[in-house]
Amino acid sequence: SYELTQPPSVSVSPGQTASIICSGDNLGNKYVCWYQQKPGQSPVLVIYQDSKRPSGIPERFSGSNSGNTATLTISGTQAMDEADYYCQAWDSSWVFGGGTKLTVL
């Protein structure tokens, strides 16, 4: 079965750029979504179709996807961005990555 791999954790200082990667075989040939989940809350879609932002998502969130790796980039990271982030792609069914805990410190 298809797998998406994410680092368990990423740390970033406030105001700096955070990059969260998601790896999978030929992932660049698939569309990738990214979700943000804060403790005790439901996930929120922050990126779809690799790089598109839903209405209401700040411009500091961006995405890219090429080869075997998709990347979620948060520019000028704020304390409010501290959360778990999950990538997702379709391969005969939906697959989620294991999630990355972003710590802003």
Next chain:
Amino acid sequence: QVQLQESGPGLVKPSETLSLTCTVSGGSMTNFYWSWIRQPPGKGLQYIGQIYYSGSTNYYPSLKSRVTISVDTSKNQFSLQLRSVTAADTAVFYCARVTSRDSGLADAFDIWGQGTMVTVSS
């Protein structure tokens, strides 16, 4: 705006069937997919399955033998049945709306319910 609300028992006995309903308010189910996702305590998201408003389904392979998802557009609801549950099925269960691209393929989970905790225990 569109809102989703999960409902169903919070406690299910081992070997029995877990049944949940998601009620869609503020919008139509037409032209969307509708999905169930679960999250075991302290763990990541796991896709369970989805149903198109017209009734076609897709299930996660490892759960396919135990899962049925159905839709009732007249009630603006879709439902999940997970059979022969064990403690490993204990999780927060989310329902979500799935948008579709111009091609008709499922695209992204844009609206989520608040989630409901289901514990499997005798």
